[in-house]
Amino acid sequence: xxxKQNSFxxxxxxxxxxxxxxESTSHVEIKEKYDLFIGGKFVKPKSGxxxxxxxxxxxxxxxxxxxxxxxxxxxxxxxxxxxFKPWSELPASERAKYIFRIARLIQERAREFAVIESLDGGKxxxxxRDIDIPLAAAHFFYYAGWADKLEYAFPNRxxxxxxxxxxxxxxxxxxxxxxxxxxxxxxxxxxVVLKPAETTSLTALKLAELIADSDLPxxxxxIVTGAGKTGAAIVNHPDIDKIAFTGSTEVGKIIQRAIAGTxxxxxxxxxxxxxxxxxxxxxxxxxxxxxxxxxFFNQGHVCCAGSRLFIQESIKDEVxxxxxxxxETLRIGDPLDKNTDIGAINSKGQLETIEAYLExxxxxxxxxxxxxxxxxxxxxxxxxxxxxxxxxxSRLSKEEIFGPVLAIQTFRTVDEVIEKANxxxxxxxxxxxxxxxxxxxxxxxxLKAGVVWANTFxxxxxxxxxxxxxxxxxxxxxxxxxxxxxxxxx
Numbered sequence: 001x002x003x004k005q006n007s008f009x010x011x012x013x014x015x016x017x018x019x020x021x022x023e024s025t026s027h028v029e030i031k032e033k034y035d036l037f038i039g040g041k042f043v044k045p046k047s048g049x050x051x052x053x054x055x056x057x058x059x060x061x062x063x064x065x066x067x068x069x070x071x072x073x074x075x076x077x078x079x080x081x082x083x084f085k086p087w088s089e090l091p092a093s094e095r096a097k098y099i100f101r102i103a104r105l106i107q108e109r110a111r112e113f114a115v116i117e118s119l120d121g122g123k124x125x126x127x128x129r130d131i132d133i134p135l136a137a138a139h140f141f142y143y144a145g146w147a148d149k150l151e152y153a154f155p156n157r158x159x160x161x162x163x164x165x166x167x168x169x170x171x172x173x174x175x176x177x178x179x180x181x182x183x184x185x186x187x188x189x190x191x192v193v194l195k196p197a198e199t200t201s202l203t204a205l206k207l208a209e210l211i212a213d214s215d216l217p218x219x220x221x222x223i224v225t226g227a228g229k230t231g232a233a234i235v236n237h238p239d240i241d242k243i244a245f246t247g248s249t250e251v252g253k254i255i256q257r258a259i260a261g262t263x264x265x266x267x268x269x270x271x272x273x274x275x276x277x278x279x280x281x282x283x284x285x286x287x288x289x290x291x292x293x294x295x296f297f298n299q300g301h302v303c304c305a306g307s308r309l310f311i312q313e314s315i316k317d318e319v320x321x322x323x324x325x326x327x328e329t330l331r332i333g334d335p336l337d338k339n340t341d342i343g344a345i346n347s348k349g350q351l352e353t354i355e356a357y358l359e360x361x362x363x364x365x366x367x368x369x370x371x372x373x374x375x376x377x378x379x380x381x382x383x384x385x386x387x388x389x390x391x392x393x394s395r396l397s398k399e400e401i402f403g404p405v406l407a408i409q410t411f412r413t414v415d416e417v418i419e420k421a422n423x424x425x426x427x428x429x430x431x432x433x434x435x436x437x438x439x440x441x442x443x444x445x446x447l448k449a450g451v452v453w454a455n456t457f458x459x460x461x462x463x464x465x466x467x468x469x470x471x472x473x474x475x476x477x478x479x480x481x482x483x484x485x486x487x488x489x490x
Contacts, residue, residue, distance in 0.1 A: 028115045030202065033064045036072055036225065037208035039079040040218030046071045051227075053201055056122035056344040057335050057379040065201045068224035073193070073233040076222040080164045080191035081239055083219030088161045088189035090217075092148035099147060099186055101214045103140035106133065106179075109210065113175055113203055118335040120202040121174060122344030122380070123298050125336050135460060136179035139478075142462035143183035146483060150188065153480050158490040161189035162265060163241035165486065166234040169204075170247045171197035171346050172301040172402075178204050180477050181244050182221060188486040190242070191220050195234055198227040199347050232258075240264060242486065246303070249400075249426075249471045267475025267485045269303065269467055271400040272428030274449065275421035276306030276457060277411075280314045282433035286455065288322045291406070294431060294457035296330065296384050299345055300404040303472075304429035306457055308390075308397055309408045310417050316410050320388065323406075327371045327384050334376070342404065345380040354382050354403035360395050361387050361405075392423055400426070414439070422448045427469030431457045450476075 033050060035042040050064040068076075087095070106113065113136075114128040123132075150159055165185045169177035174196055185192050196204035208223045224230060231251075235243055235258050242265045245255055249271040259266055276294050278287045294306030311319045335343035345351040361368055370383040382404055390397050390407040397407045411417035421430060430449040432440050440454040450468040453459060460466070465481035467473060475485050 028112050028119075030063055030116065030119070034066060034201070034205045034225070036066045036068055036076070037205065037211075037221075037223040038072070038076045038219075039222070040212060040216075042208070043075075045069065046075075051198065053120060053199065054347070055119050056346055056348075057119075057376075059348075059379060062119060063202065065198075065205070065225045068195075068226040068230045068233075070233045072224055073230065073237060076193045076224050077164060077166075077234075077237050077239050079219035079222050080193050083217055084161075084163055084191045087186075087191055087217055087220050090189075092150070092189075095186060095189065096144045096147035098214060098216050099140055099144035099183060102211065102216070103137045103144060105210045105214055106137040106140065106207075109206075110134070110137070113206060115336065116202050116206055117175060117200075118343065121171065121200045122335050122346050123301075124340045124343045126338055126340070127298060132173060132176045135462070136175045139176075139179040139462045140183045143187040143482075146184075146480075147187040150483065150487070153483055154487070154489055159487045162486055162488055163190060164239060165190045165192050165242040165244060166237065166240040167192055167194040167244045168231045168234060168247065169194065169196055170303075171200040172298060172303070174200040175203040175207060177246055178207055180246075180482075184477070184482045185242075185244075185486045186220065188483055190486050191222075193222045193224065193234060193240070195224050195226065195231050198225070201225045235259065242266070244477075244485070245269070249473075252473055265485070267467070267477065268473035269475070269477060270428075270471060270473035271402075271426055272303045272305070272468065272472050273308060273398070273400055273424050273426045274304055274306045274429040274431065275308045275310055275417075275424075275447070276431040277310045277417055277421065277433065277443065278312065278315065278319060279432075279434040279436075279439065280312040281435040281439075283435065283455070284315065284318060284322065287433035288319065288326055290431065290433060290455070290457045291323065292326055292330075295406045296342055296404050297458055299342055299382070301346055301350075301402055302458065304451065304458070304466075305402075306429075306431050307401060307406060308421070308424075309406055310411050310420060311408065312417075313410045313412050320386075320408065323386060324369055327369070327386070328373075330371065330384060332373070332375065332381060332383070342384060345382050345403065348380055350402065351380040351382060354401060354405065357396060357399075357401045357403070357405060358385060361385075364394055364396070366390060366394070366396070392420060398424065414442070418443065418446050422446075425471040428472035429453070429468070
């Protein structure tokens, strides 16, 4: 599929065609109230409490979602523990059939998942439709294939599942992160208690409906909703064997302290402040598109976003001019409009955080650029923003903003940009744009990041491991490495 001039981050071909809301929501069922999914059934929270999940594009409530307390989490863990032995002893080829069935059902209901993801999270429908949902199904397909081949993945070693996995996922890629967590855990014979983010619970709960329809044995997957206290109850539960968390570095440190001294295994995929580097020999137009995709995809709500841009001095003026021109062509607005490039910020709180960083940039005296078009009058929206000549000491170059804000710096030599790029507490991802393969390989080996893209950005594949170094966490998800995180290996 050829890229349209004013679109970006389209990685999957599709013949689906969406119209702007409300027509595109006519086939989507969103309940007024959602309960907890425990033991293969939807059950009411013991506290009787529910909270609203908000459509960030309209600021209106979409549904009420159950708030799980410690007793609810305990019920979910007991359900998962009860299901663990029969599930782990099931022939691996049979486990694979269930996982494969879930993948197929996601494909069959992809349209519904995509619309709900955009309604609940604010991301453009073309991203939900063409990237998130196909990738979620692909992860279940991929790990279905591994379920009966674990002995080939880890030859001459004794392997067994860990037990009950407690999984906590973020709000930026709700269904995709659920797939990243659930699929490898089930393939390895574990059972799951999963908590989605409180602002984006709907696709996880829709996945629960799908899991019930797939006839997966009761208790193998349990989904409990809530905020920080619910997540803490999972982390601190004594009968959880594994914690898988994707989210902020701050919360990751709290989890690490909480499980210290226990036998719980953990994988933590945390924050990032990725360097995206353009050399003078790079294909400039392609690099500019990669920069746009790297930072403005999903409104910048991406842990591996290319939020620091390093431009070689000789091409600084050209690249900055093209970036300004490109920003003027981006379309911001209704996430359900198939022509929208940039949707709504996920929540009011996150918008306030981003706006605070925009003010910090002004206080630091930085030159900035925003496109001339106006924002929608209703909803949580933020213009994509460029800051120029940002210093290494600036907070904009050091702290994760998690929004559509790009901090631009320059460099002269390879050694200089490697030093600048690595001068960060994070180490999740990086990008390199150059016509020289030797230069790309050199930087990929010297940049302290778990993932380094060359002449592309934000490309994901189920077979490719993903994870970071330093304050970006530890452990890997995806690929064969993602299996190891859910196994005890001798």
